[in-house]
Amino acid sequence: xxNRTANRLDELSRREILLSxxxxxxxxxxxxxxxxxxxxxxxxxxxxxxAAGALPRRPTARNCIYLYxxxxxxxxxxxxxxxxxxxxxxxTAISSNATGIQLSEYLPRLAKNANHLAVVRGMSSTQxxxxxxxxxxxxxxxxxxxxxxxxxxxxxxxxxxxxNPTLPMNITIGAGSRHPxxxxxxxxxxxxxxxxxxxxxxxxxxxxxxxxxxxxxxxxLVDSFNHGFEERYDQKQVRAYKDLYGEAVTLxxxxxxxxxxxxxxxxxxxxxxxxxxxxxxxxxxxRLVENDVRFVEVRLGGWDTHDDNFDRVQTRAALLDxxxxxxxxxxxxxxxxxxxxVVLATEFGRSPKIxxxxxxxxxxxxxSCLLAGGGIKGGQVHGTTDAxxxxxxxxxxxxxxxxxxxGYALGLPLDQVVISPVGRPFTLADKGKPLTxxx
Amino acid sequence: xxxxxxxTAGITAALLLGALAAPAAEPxxxxxxxxxxxxxxxxxxxxxDKQKGELRLDSxxxxxxxxxxxxxxxxxxxxxxxLYARTLLGADDSDVMPAKGDPLTAPQCEVLRQWIMAxxxxxxxxxxxxxxxxxxxxxxxxxxxxxxxxVVAATVPAPDATAVSALTAKGVxxxxxxxxxxxxxxxxxxxxxxxxxxxxxLSRIAANVAWLxxxxxxxxxxxxxxxxxxxxLTRLHLxxxxxxxxxxxxxxxxxxxxxxNLYGTKASDAGIARLxxxxxxRSLFVWQSAATPAGIAALRKAAPxxxxxxxx
Numbered sequence: 001x002x003n004r005t006a007n008r009l010d011e012l013s014r015r016e017i018l019l020s021x022x023x024x025x026x027x028x029x030x031x032x033x034x035x036x037x038x039x040x041x042x043x044x045x046x047x048x049x050x051a052a053g054a055l056p057r058r059p060t061a062r063n064c065i066y067l068y069x070x071x072x073x074x075x076x077x078x079x080x081x082x083x084x085x086x087x088x089x090x091x092t093a094i095s096s097n098a099t100g101i102q103l104s105e106y107l108p109r110l111a112k113n114a115n116h117l118a119v120v121r122g123m124s125s126t127q128x129x130x131x132x133x134x135x136x137x138x139x140x141x142x143x144x145x146x147x148x149x150x151x152x153x154x155x156x157x158x159x160x161x162x163x164n165p166t167l168p169m170n171i172t173i174g175a176g177s178r179h180p181x182x183x184x185x186x187x188x189x190x191x192x193x194x195x196x197x198x199x200x201x202x203x204x205x206x207x208x209x210x211x212x213x214x215x216x217x218x219x220x221l222v223d224s225f226n227h228g229f230e231e232r233y234d235q236k237q238v239r240a241y242k243d244l245y246g247e248a249v250t251l252x253x254x255x256x257x258x259x260x261x262x263x264x265x266x267x268x269x270x271x272x273x274x275x276x277x278x279x280x281x282x283x284x285x286x287r288l289v290e291n292d293v294r295f296v297e298v299r300l301g302g303w304d305t306h307d308d309n310f311d312r313v314q315t316r317a318a319l320l321d322x323x324x325x326x327x328x329x330x331x332x333x334x335x336x337x338x339x340x341x342v343v344l345a346t347e348f349g350r351s352p353k354i355x356x357x358x359x360x361x362x363x364x365x366x367x368s369c370l371l372a373g374g375g376i377k378g379g380q381v382h383g384t385t386d387a388x389x390x391x392x393x394x395x396x397x398x399x400x401x402x403x404x405x406x407g408y409a410l411g412l413p414l415d416q417v418v419i420s421p422v423g424r425p426f427t428l429a430d431k432g433k434p435l436t437x438x439x
Numbered sequence: 440x441x442x443x444x445x446x447t448a449g450i451t452a453a454l455l456l457g458a459l460a461a462p463a464a465e466p467x468x469x470x471x472x473x474x475x476x477x478x479x480x481x482x483x484x485x486x487x488d489k490q491k492g493e494l495r496l497d498s499x500x501x502x503x504x505x506x507x508x509x510x511x512x513x514x515x516x517x518x519x520x521x522l523y524a525r526t527l528l529g530a531d532d533s534d535v536m537p538a539k540g541d542p543l544t545a546p547q548c549e550v551l552r553q554w555i556m557a558x559x560x561x562x563x564x565x566x567x568x569x570x571x572x573x574x575x576x577x578x579x580x581x582x583x584x585x586x587x588x589x590v591v592a593a594t595v596p597a598p599d600a601t602a603v604s605a606l607t608a609k610g611v612x613x614x615x616x617x618x619x620x621x622x623x624x625x626x627x628x629x630x631x632x633x634x635x636x637x638x639x640x641l642s643r644i645a646a647n648v649a650w651l652x653x654x655x656x657x658x659x660x661x662x663x664x665x666x667x668x669x670x671x672l673t674r675l676h677l678x679x680x681x682x683x684x685x686x687x688x689x690x691x692x693x694x695x696x697x698x699x700n701l702y703g704t705k706a707s708d709a710g711i712a713r714l715x716x717x718x719x720x721r722s723l724f725v726w727q728s729a730a731t732p733a734g735i736a737a738l739r740k741a742a743p744x745x746x747x748x749x750x751x
Contacts, residue, residue, distance in 0.1 A: 058616045062623075163612050165628050256628070292627060333750035335678060335700035335724035 059411025060375020060439060061341035065285045066297040067324065071130065071304030074350035074360055076389045077313045078104050079368040080121045087352035087388045089310055098379030106317035109325035115379045116328045116337065118371045118438045122383020122392040125348050125364035125399055131178060133347030133364065139180050140400040140430040147420065150183030152406055153295030155428045157189040159412045164292035166254035168192040168247065171288055172297040173281040184420045187240040188247065191297065197280035200260035204252055219249060259291040274322040282323040286330055289340055305350060307357035328372060341374025341409045352390045366392045369402060374409045375439050382435060400432025408434035467554040470562040476547055480537050499561040514559040517590040523551045591671050595620045595646050602643035609637065621649035621671060632657050638665045645669050652676040660686030667692055674698040678724065684710030693717060700724045708734025715742035726750030
């Protein structure tokens with residue numbers, strides 16, 4: 001009996017994985033809807049929610065730029081300043097262009113763009129070390145040896161699919177090897193990792209010695225060799241291998257490869273974003289989102305300020321301030337900010353207590369993240385910490401709640417149970433509840 | 440990318456017919472249709488004898504007053520009108536109205552829907568029950584529109600599957616906008632240049648198109664006639680096209696249009712001035728267009744409800 005149930009779950013997940021595979025190709029996800037079967041049941045659901053005042057929502061964001069502050073960004077010295085408190089150190093607060101919001105003096109440009117920002121000050125994590133903290137922030141789940149959970153970009157691909165037929169829909173810039181990627185979902189949902197923005201996409205051109213006809217013949221040969229095997233072993237791993245090749249060849253022929261080329265941006269634009277790795281990353285993220293890459297993660301490291309906290313945070317914050325402020329303005333001018341959710345996340349905050357090396361240590365109990373654009377109402381703060389920044393005083397936000405909010409903006413089904421390949425049920429943001437008041 | 444005049448006219452006619460087919464030509468009358476319906480199905484619990492939920496529906500004043508749970512309807516806002524919304528619930532739902540007897544028939548629900556959408560006017564009386572809640576909505580708009588796509592979605596039939604397949608075959612990306620029948624349509628990655636063939640296919644799913652992305656295409660001003668006739672168009676991307684003022688004139692009927700992106704187009708002051716009259720428009724992008732600071736300032740004054748981003 002137990003065996004049969006397990007088989008059935010496997011069967012179900014297989015079908016779901018197949019379906020999601022089909023979704024990656026254009027419009028296929030519409031077919032059940034158009035076929036009438038699903039349309040009928042949806043029509044019955046909709047008014048139910050309607051009368052209850054909780055309409056089935058359309059996404060407020062099509063795309064997402066996810067900025068990850070690796071190392072644990074000090075909340076006290078950035079988005080949750082405590083001027084005058086013993087724990088503040090030398091950092092003062094400045095007023096922003098949004099009523100009632102003060103930011104650290106290290107963020108002067110963002111202070112002028114606070115009308116776009118929803119500052120989430122009541123974040124709280126359960127993980128105090130970098131790797132599990134990063135994992136939790138990216139996946140909503142505690143890291144464990146037996147499974148790898150998907151990050152949000154993979155979920156977006158799984159549930160919603162791509163909107164550019166030739167470019168990958170999920171890209172990370174400088175994210176490193178720790179990134180959870182597609183987790184237990186099929187590898188096609190994994191992000192395409194770019195080492196750094198300036199060099200863009202490497203090895204995407206056909207080798208000069210091979211002309212198109214030769215290339216096509218070779219690929220044809222590969223297909224004919226593989227065909228029988230693929231027929232006989234129609235399995236996830238076999239398909240993943242085939243998909244990878246298919247994707248790569250499609251990408252090589254894409255008309256949109258120029259999206260990866262920062263050289264096509266005017267110098268003034270590069271200067272505005274900041275001529276550094278993070279600035280380049282933000283600029284590339286904008287170019288990619290403009291070309292319907294749906295999820296781009298850019299990483300800024302160096303926030304692990306156990307010693308010399310204030311100088312080091314000031315340096316990091318300057319990069320963040322310039323890159324993010326310009327990104328917000330640039331997206332806004334192009335009409336992209338309304339459709340692009342910009343997220344700023346980190347694994348934890350830093351201790352209010354300043355240690356003997358003038359540094360701050362890991363502090364998961366209270367920290368800050370940001371949301372902007374993509375339907376988020378700007379110029380607001382969610383949650384508060386106490387006078388020293390040590391405890392969340394109001395509106396505590398657990399990491400799954402924060403991720404549920406991202407999923408909510410992207411229109412993803414938060415309560416849909418997905419069965420992992422070994423038969424365990426998961427939802428994309430665990431049990432997180434979205435912060436709907438931010439919209 | 441010019442389009443023949445004949446072709447344009449044909450497409451427009453087809454689109455208009457499609458748009459007009461759904462709503463009845465005659466406005467729904469409170470006296471002739473709504474009151475008899477309420478008397479037949481609602482008065483027994485919400486009338487002179489019983490007032491369940493402290494609600495009576497047997498006079499305009501009582502309907503305006505609402506019940507224990509607040510308003511029963513907001514003109515132009517179906518989601519906030521339980522008088523309509525609760526009639527749509529399934530028979531097994533404890534909130535369904537009427538609570539006893541058969542559910543309302545589809546035509547009966549439609550009477551309520553049209554009446555509320557047309558302003559919930561009591562014949563002879565001029566004031567609607569309550570103003571539509573949208574802040575900054577032009578008060579003089581004759582027929583309040585709902586900008587709530589999800590509500591609209593409930594009234595739109597499923598899209599023509601062959602048209603959708605034909606579009607996707609051309610590299611058009613068609614996705615549902617959340618659950619329902621409204622679609623997000625992107626022509627940003629076509630396999631061949633945008634042309635009349637695309638427009639004709641779009642006209643076959645006219646009622647379903649809510650978000651339309653035509654950025655960077657070879658769309659002409661004349662072709663915007665067909666786009667302007669899409670009845671539920673809510674977001675329209677025209678950035679980096681050669682669209683100018685002549686094209687914008689064709690958008691005057693877009694009652695649901697909330698978002699219009701004209702960045703990098705030839706739109707100038709005269710063209711954007713016309714946009715002040717679009718009742719639902721809230722976001723406009725004119726960076727690197729031909730609009731001048733003076734023209735933008737004039738539009739801001741004429742239509743303060745529109746957030747205009749001119750870059751910088």
